[in-house]
Amino acid sequence: QVQLVESGGGLVQAGGSLRLSCAASGRTFSSYAMGWFRQAPGKEREFVAAISWNGGSTYYLGSVKGRFTISRDNAKNTMYLQMNSLKPEDTAVYYCAAGRTSVVVPAASGFGSWGQGTQVTVSS
Numbered sequence: 340q341v342q343l344v345e346s347g348g349g350l351v352q353a354g355g356s357l358r359l360s361c362a363a364s365g366r367t368f369s370s371y372a373m374g375w376f377r378q379a380p381g382k383e384r385e386f387v388a389a390i391s392w393n394g395g396s397t398y399y400l401g402s403v404k405g406r407f408t409i410s411r412d413n414a415k416n417t418m419y420l421q422m423n424s425l426k427p428e429d430t431a432v433y434y435c436a437a438g439r440t441s442v443v444v445p446a447a448s449g450f451g452s453w454g455q456g457t458q459v460t461v462s463s
Contacts, residue, residue, distance in 0.1 A: 341365040341437040341452040348433060348457030351425055355461070359420040361435030361454060368416040369393070372438030374450055375409065375420050377431035377459075384434070384447065388420060392441035403429075425461045432456040 347359040361373070374389035388409040389398045397409055408421040418435060436450035443449065 341371070343435050343437060343452060343454035345433065345435050345454045345457040348459045350460045350462065353425060353427055353461055353463050355425050356421070356423045357425065357459060359422070359433055359435075359457060359459075361418040361420075363416045363418070363437060365452075366437070368411075369413040371441055372443045372449070373409075373411055373418040374436045374438065374443070374445070375418075376434045376436060376447065376450075377429075378434070378456075379428075379431040382431075386445050386447070387433070389438070389443040389445050389449075390418065391443050396443055398443055398445045422459070425459075427461045427463045429459060430461050431459060433459050 342364045344362045375387040376384050378384040387400050390409045406424045411418040434456045435454045437452040439451045
């Protein structure tokens with residue numbers, strides 16, 4: 340089992356930036372893929388980005404490609420999501436998730452452990 344703790348959310352104006360972090364403990368961090376999901380009020384949770392065990396492969400939701408960057412530091416057991424050019428439609432609770440294997444399956448079914456979430460609010 341993996342324990343995940345997100346941080347870095349907050350309130351930002353449109354066009355601004357935030358950097359989310361996800362600290363992991365439990366299983367060997369470098370043995371599994373990692374991902375970010377988000378859930379806006381009244382909407383289903385959606386995939387945002389994911390990264391393979393060594394950072395060699397990354398995947399993004401189309402609407403965030405070019406604005407968000409996912410990365411990981413296996414020495415620090417931490418994953419990041421750098422979010423630039425934020426838009427009001429990016430407002431959501433953001434969750435980090437640990438993959439079931441070392442390769443990415445860009446869907447909720449590919450992830451077995453979840454953090455508690457961090458709120459990101461983008462004002463217009």
